[in-house]
Amino acid sequence: MELTLWTYEGPPHVGAMRIATGMEGVHYVLHAPQGDTYADLLFTMIERRDRRPPVTYTTFQARDLGGDTAEMVKTSVRDAYERFKPQVMLVGESCTAELIQDQPGSLAKGMNLPIPIVSLELPAYSKKENWGASETLYHLVRTLLLPVVPPPNTPRPKRDPQLRPKANIIGPTALGFRCRDDIREVIKLLAEIGVDVNVVAPMGATPDDLLRIPDADFNICLYPEIALTTCTWLQRSFAQPTIKTVPIGVGATRDFIAEIGKVADIDVSEALKRSQSDTLGNWDVSRLSTAANPNASRLPWYSRSVDSTYLTGKRVFIFGDATHALAAARIATEELGFTLVGIGTYSREFAREVREVAKKHGLEAVISDDYLAVEAKVAEAAPELVLGTQMERHIAKRLGIPCAVISAPIHVQDVPARYSPQMGWEGANVIFDSWVHPLMMGLEEHLIGMFKEDFEFAEGHMSHLHTAPAQELRSPESAIAPTVHAVSNQAVLTPLAQEVEGITWSADGEAELKKIPFFVRGKIKRNTEKFASDRGITSITVETLYEAKAAIGK
């Protein structure tokens, strides 16, 4: 058993639902107890879909367990086929059905329906949502395309240079983070360099579309968590190369274009040159008109303009699925000038890549799906900004740290009405706005650092967010903590107090610590205590604090 306050992923059958719901002409019969239909709400409410997901649940109850639950499966399969007439049917079980072992997939296959049946084996007690989605997509594509796989080692015929290259976009699903707008942005990028889109799957595709996948010259693996297994199989079976760069961030988008140029053997230098044109902020009327050049991002200029100077070295902690965490790390450090103080992912399948990036920054990656472990790591790193999932919002609220969402799991507010991709040029614009927004604006930050006793602009107050400052929680160790309105560092301190045994703060030391801007106070406190313990100092005074500051720097 594992204590889980918040789970980063749903069970694997939710991943299968994301594939079925993203597509047309596919129906999913799910052997599941009454109540598991809650998953419909993920699509009808969180994603605001206007149709029920194409899922039929057997919804067995306790009284059915003594009877023939296998018969319920057959009835559901039969009724679903009669009513919806799908072109392909997925059949699988949820976690409870896995325990009663009715083998719904084999049952359905034995019913001789005139359509392909994909039997899903998704172990609910060891695997999770993204794996379920990836596995479902793979089995679906494989079931449909296996009959047309050429003999091994058949080379791909050369593309006629008169024809524009064609690409498949693989990976966007229902309930994916910003998939809806990412696809539009990527199609725009491809159009810019003269590449046509063959099939987008699973989002919006029919089984017939999946049959056309081999017609493309290469596959774009847009969301590796969902698509890598399928792309690898397509590469093996049809010799289609895979584009592996995920175009999130300005640099990554340029690399993405360059990689396609290489794989498709086309000249992309024009597009790359255009994308540089905004760096120096050549603002002219055309840029501000509705016909603005969409083939460049404003992020580089926004990030270079002087009001972004205060962003330099802001300490950021990043957590999410591997794809979005890796992209965010690059943007945060290379495009916004933040300092990475923590990075992690819950996608174990991609742990290696995340570990490498962490190592580059002298960090140890947090590879975990345990919310409490992530919370402890965030507290320990004492960042000034958390870029994470819906779950990191809870952590950030508890620790009083600004936060922006960069990855699933998400909730309704991250399926916005407005165009809000993460990918491509416009994605970088969206990212600049949404990551900088939670931080305190520069002027306010300076004034709060200078004048501590304002009746309105108190510690931790961010007037542009209309939020009142968080109440300081008293740490049990400090007998003299006056209730200053400040962000609590208690969570940051408590484990530390046990780490650094026998160190106390003198009254003047503690008073001085309170004068340090709240968003770096946790870090300074930690550094000072370490400095003291390294030198055998037991009581931290004002002097110790400044000595530590001089020794360690900001």
Add this chain to the structure above:
Amino acid sequence: MALEPCTEVPAINTQKINTDLAVLKERGQREVFCGLTGIVWLHRKMQDAFFLVVGSRTCAHLIQSAAGVMIFAEPRFGTAILGERDLAGLADANEELDRVVDQLLERRPDIGTLFLVGSCPSEVIKLDLAKASERLNQRFFPKVRILNYSGSGIETTFTQGEDACLGSMVPVLPHSQDEPSLMVVGSLADVVEDQFQRLFDKLGIPVSFFPPRRAAKLPPIGKGTKLLLAQPFLSDTVRSLISRGATLLPSPYPFGIEGTTAWLKTAADAWNVDKEKFEEAIAPQVNRAKIALERYRQVLTGRKAFLFPDSQLEIPLARFLSRECGMELVEVGTPYIDRLLMDSEINLLPVGTALSEGQDVEKQLDRCREARPDITVCGLGLANPLEAEGMATKWSIELVFSPIHGYDQAADLAELFARPLERRRRLTV
């Protein structure tokens, strides 16, 4: 000033219900929540309680999908997720549970009551949570009380989760020395509870509310306790309370003016409150409510309503919509009908109302589309898809999350049904 007579109090029919009441019983795919969902409001009602589900990732996912839009600095529910080791019997379930509970209580030393909540997986593999909570109580009581109930989908539907939760608290209610008092049973919004408290004070009836606002402050129970139900889905809780000596006062539920009056009258009669005093106590609120309700009655009257099964509130709500708002009932679906708790309501429904118990969702949707009701009361899995088909819907879960009981909420309750219609009238794009 002479008091105006209040609304007619419907005579409570204590005879056997007419047995020819046709209830359509359906089986098939059910589009309903499981009882775990009750945690979403129970954690707010009792702030010193924590709900630990013992189940799978699906259970964890359900609760966070429902409640996770709120951001919690301190979570008040969680899941002990079963892994393959637990299923294979490699790990001793009781040791595992002890470890998880230790970890939890260390993080949250302020928890006063811990509910171990059973789920489909834990019920299917027959994990004995009752024994586990007994054992844990020996370690943690009196600092923390450990209780257990099942919120599994195979056994409970949506609001039955509250029934199971309250049921688990009944055995630990203190004994009341048998002096007469009234116990109002079922989660009520704080503001409504306060209104009822004032009314019972006026009537001179000593009252307690169950569940309490703090799980540590349990109301006493004994032979003098009379039960008045505020919610219609408390079948098991009522029976356990009766087995501890309490008496049930059967009554319609306090929705709308008529329902609230009948409900209060039931208590007043049990305490022999005289008619004058009763009229005087309720008059100001009744008059207010009439004025407020009229506005919405004009909007709703003559409109057709179709209610999908969800919470067992459907029958009392249908009664309110037809008798006080003038609506026509196409079909009233409910997940479960308990005659002991529902007869007073069923007797007030218009003769020939189409009642259905259980669900085959596809067929029910066919009937709904066929009837083209003016308003369809249904869950969130169906609401947007039906709206897209051009039907006005009222999502039913809101009825569990809003103050809808009592006089001063009668108009609010009607407004919930009028609002989707008003919204459609306003929108031009």
